Amino acid sequence: MATKKYVKDDLTVIWKPDLCIHSAKCFHGLPQVFNPSARPWVSPAGASKEEIITQIKKCPSGALSYELNSSTNETMENQNDITRITVSNKGPYLVKGKFVFVDKDGKEEVKEGNIALCRCGASANKPFCDGKHKSTNVLDA
Numbered sequence: 001m002a003t004k005k006y007v008k009d010d011l012t013v014i015w016k017p018d019l020c021i022h023s024a025k026c027f028h029g030l031p032q033v034f035n036p037s038a039r040p041w042v043s044p045a046g047a048s049k050e051e052i053i054t055q056i057k058k059c060p061s062g063a064l065s066y067e068l069n070s071s072t073n074e075t076m077e078n079q080n081d082i083t084r085i086t087v088s089n090k091g092p093y094l095v096k097g098k099f100v101f102v103d104k105d106g107k108e109e110v111k112e113g114n115i116a117l118c119r120c121g122a123s124a125n126k127p128f129c130d131g132k133h134k135s136t137n138v139l140d141a
């Protein structure tokens with residue numbers, strides 16, 4: 001599915017559906033902005049820019065990101081000098097920080113923010129998790 005963008009003043013919320021692992025963190029954390037039952041499902045008018053950015057940074061997969069369209073065209077800020085890789089319980093590897101991502105063809109890309117890597121082998125969007133681990137139950141821990 002194509003990337004979607006939602007604009008509020010100088011803030012653009014970016015959603016990449018293919019990376020979403022349906023963790024529900026966004027709509028549990030800020031339901032007045034992220035509501036899967038509404039169309040569009042993202043309503044940036046529902047909260048302040050700061051609240052939205054804080055919530056976006058909690059998205060574990062990187063499906064949500066943002067740009068500030070004013071001066072610096074800022075994307076995800078560096079949150080930590082140390083890159084963190086967390087093995088989530090019965091779920092993907094959660095990578096958070098700044099890192100070089102090398103794809104299967106050897107193409108390198110410097111990334112910053114969050115990504116979720118499939119640990120169960122069932123994702124249709126490998127190497128990224130697409131939430132399938134929930135239905136396959138391959139991971140027992």
Ligand code: SF4
Pocket residue numbers: 019020021022023024025026027058059060061062063064
């Ligand atoms: S992965 Fe991100 S966009 Fe998808 S439901 Fe979780 S917090 Fe929301």
Ligand code: FES
Pocket residue numbers: 021091092093117118119120121122123128129130131132133134
């Ligand atoms: S770990 Fe989520 S689809 Fe494999």
